[in-house]
Amino acid sequence: MSATRIYQHDQPFRFRQGGELPGLELAFETWGELDADAGNAVLVHTGLSPSAHAASCPEDPEEGWWEFMVGPGKPIDTDRFFVICVNSLGSCKGSTGPASINPATGEPWRTDFPILSLEDIAAASQLVVKHLGIDRLCALVGPSMGGMTALAHLRQAPAAAKHFLSISSAARAEPFSIAIRSLQREMVATDPNWNDGHYTDQQWPENGMRLARKLGMVSYRSAIEWQDRFGRDQQSNYPEAWWGMRYEVESYLEAAAQRFIGAFDPCSYLYLSSAMDRFDASAGCDGGLTEALADTRLDSALVIGVDTDVLFPARQQGEIAKNLRALGIDTRLEMLPSPQGHDAFLVDSDNFGSVVGGYFRAIARREQIGE
C-alpha cells in the first residue's frame, strides 16, 4: 500500500522554456505532524531518480530511498518536523512527466512534453507546499539535483525557507558532469529501440538504459571504495564472453543497472538529465550567485560535500558556501571523508546521520520546535 498522495493542480502551468500544460498531478508523501502554526515543515527536493517515498511509514512499510535519514528519532526527526517529499515534475513516479498521458492524444507525452528546467520542478513543488497550507518552510533540503532545485526555489521565492541544507550539489552544471550526462543520454537515444521516443513495452531502449545506469554508477561511486570492496575479485561463474563480466565489479554494475532499467522511464530520464545540464543558479546575473540569491532570507545554511565525489566536486560545495556567507547567512561547510563518492548521502549513514542530525537539532532549538 502506498502512502503517496497526489496533488491535482487544476490551473495552467507554464514551463520556463516555453509550453504550457492545462494542469499537473504531483505525487508527494509526508511524515510527522504539521504544527498549528505550520512552522515545522521541511521540504526535500530529490535527486534525479528517487520517488516521493523517502522513508517508510505505517501505511507503507517499504524502505524508502532515505530511510536512515527521515523518521521518528532519525536525523531529520519526524517526531519534531513535518517532512514533505515531492516526486519531481517530469519524473515518472506519480508526477506529471513525459511518461504521463497527453489527454489530447490518449498516448504518453514522450518527446512532446514541454522542455523541462529545474526551475519548473521547483515551481511545481511549491504548489504542493502551498496546498498543504505552509507559508514558509522551516527548512529546505536538497541532495544532488535536489540541491540545484533548491537553489532555483530560493531564487524564485527568497523567503521560502528559514534554513537550507545543501548536499553534494552544485550552483551550475560544469563540463565534466555535462559530458557524463550527455553521454548517458546519447546511449539511450542511440539505442535502436529509442525510436525517437516512440518506444513500446515490447521495444524498449533497455540496452541504452543499462549502459547509462552503469556509467551513472561509475560517476556516483569512487575508485577507492571499489578497490576496498572488490579489488580484483572474480565472479565464481563468469560468462564465457572474453570481453567482459569476469570481475565482481562488473556483476555489481550489472545488478545495479538491472534494478534501474524497469523502474525508470527513458524519456523522463533524458528530460531530467538535460535539465541538470542547463541549470545555472546565477543565469542572467553578472554578479553571480550572490546577485541571484541577494534577496534570500535564510537564517542558516549547511553545505555538505564529499571528498571523493567527482560529479559534484568539493570545489562546487565551497562555491555555494562562500556565496551564502557573502550574503551574511550563517553558513557551515562540511566536507565528509566518505569513500562512497557522490552516493555517500544515500549510504554513509554514520557520517551523514551525525552531521545532518546535529543541524536539525540546532534548528529545532533555534525555532523552538518539539519542546
Next chain:
Amino acid sequence: MSATRIYQHDQPFRFRQGGELPGLELAFETWGELDADAGNAVLVHTGLSPSAHAASCPEDPEEGWWEFMVGPGKPIDTDRFFVICVNSLGSCKGSTGPASINPATGEPWRTDFPILSLEDIAAASQLVVKHLGIDRLCALVGPSMGGMTALAHLRQAPAAAKHFLSISSAARAEPFSIAIRSLQREMVATDPNWNDGHYTDQQWPENGMRLARKLGMVSYRSAIEWQDRFGRDQQSNYPEAWWGMRYEVESYLEAAAQRFIGAFDPCSYLYLSSAMDRFDASAGCDGGLTEALADTRLDSALVIGVDTDVLFPARQQGEIAKNLRALGIDTRLEMLPSPQGHDAFLVDSDNFGSVVGGYFRAIARREQIGE
C-alpha cells in the same frame, strides 16, 4: 610515405592463455642510430591505441603521437639514443591482430584470434628487439598500458633493460578502471552492427565505438581542465536535439570520437582493453610485486604520475615506485601537477618534457652515451 617497417617472425608464437599462431608480423619504427655496442637502445611500449609512429622522421614527416618527446634534441634525444617503438601485438596498425587475415580462411581473425595478454605483447616486442641485434636495452619506456606491458617485459626478462621509465601506469587493473573499460567494451559489443565480431565495412559498430571513445575521453582528461577550457560555453549552432550537443564540451567529445572511429578496429579494441583488465604484474606471487620482479636487474627507474589522473591514480604510481625501491633499485617518483589527467603525457610537453629529458640526460651521462 611510412617509415614503419615490418618484422616477419616465421616461427610459431604461443599465447599465454592458449592458442598459437604460425608466425607474426610486427610493425615498428626506429629513430637515431644504434651504437656499435648496441648500448643506446630505448624501447617504447605504447598505450592502447597508438601506432609505431611515435615521432616524425625524414622518411615520414607526419607528426607522431609523441612528437614532443622523441627526436633530435628532444627529451628522449635521438641524437644520442636509438629509439624503437613497436605497434602492439593485437593492435591494427600493422602488427598481427584480430583485424589481420587468418590464412586458413582468407578472412580477418576477429574473435577467432587467440585471447591476448599484455604478456604476449611484451614477448612479441622482444622479438623485434632481438631482431635488431640488441641484447640489453639501455632503457624501457612505458606510458599507460605500455607501462603495464613494460612490467610484464621485466618479469619475463629481468635483465632486459638498465633503466625504466614508467608513466601513468599501474601494476594491475583495479575495479574502477575495469568498470570503465568493461562498459566501453559493452558499448561496442551491444552495437547491433557488432554482430558477434562479424561486422563489415558497411555494417560497422560505429555508434558503439563513438560511445566508447567518448567515455575514454571522460576518463583520460580531468574535470578541472574542462572547467577552465570549456566552462558552460555553448556551441554557436547547436543541433535542435533537446537532449544533447548544446555545450562546447559535447562537440569536443564528438570530434575526438570521430577521429577515432575510422582509425581503430573494434575487435582489436576489445582484445587490448580486455588484456588490460586481466593484467596483474604480480599474478601468482604471494609476495606481490617485489617477488614478481625480484630478479630484475635495473640500475634506475623513474615513475611519473599525474595528480589529476583518475584512471591510473597517484596511489598506483606510488605502489610501483615503492616496490622498485624495495628491490634496491634507485627509483624516483614524480607526481606532476598537470591538469590534463591521464592524457597529460601526450599533451603536457612542459611538465613531461623537462622531467623525462632530465632523466635521459642522466642516463646518457651514467652510460657514457653520445659523448
